[in-house]
Amino acid sequence: MTTGTEAADTLTDLVLAVFRLNGRFLEAADRLAAPAGLTAARWQVLGAVLREPKSVAEIGRDMGLARQSVQRLADILAEDGLAAYADNPAHRRAKLLSVTEAGWTAIRHIARRQHAWANSVSEGLDPRELKGALALLRVLALRVEQAES
Numbered sequence: 001m002t003t004g005t006e007a008a009d010t011l012t013d014l015v016l017a018v019f020r021l022n023g024r025f026l027e028a029a030d031r032l033a034a035p036a037g038l039t040a041a042r043w044q045v046l047g048a049v050l051r052e053p054k055s056v057a058e059i060g061r062d063m064g065l066a067r068q069s070v071q072r073l074a075d076i077l078a079e080d081g082l083a084a085y086a087d088n089p090a091h092r093r094a095k096l097l098s099v100t101e102a103g104w105t106a107i108r109h110i111a112r113r114q115h116a117w118a119n120s121v122s123e124g125l126d127p128r129e130l131k132g133a134l135a136l137l138r139v140l141a142l143r144v145e146q147a148e149s
Helices: 006-036 040-047 056-063 067-079 101-122 127-148
Strands: 083-086 096-099
Touching (some): 006 101, 067 083
Antiparallel strands (some): 083 096
């Protein structure tokens, strides 16, 4: 039984397709990260601080993850020497997470494999269509965030 507009029904189908794609992406990420000793989740948290150190709360907001989950993963990354905590001048209790040299080594190892994977998966696809899909996903993410506030 259809109760929404055509756009709403299509959005629902898109959400279900994104859920399935997310599962496949996570499986692929686990395979790509495993040789570097990481999981998809640990790679995701480490990747969130490649450009600049961030607090656990910031990482959670940026990635759409629960702060507690990020804290657990960040602690593991720090214990494994792939990330480190530093004082946060803006907030005494919220330490900043950053990548260590060992973390960068793991990221470079994964990057080589990820680039080969991305080349294979994207072969024959129109880059303009991919950019259009990316733009649509960004708009939808913004609208979902706005609807929740």
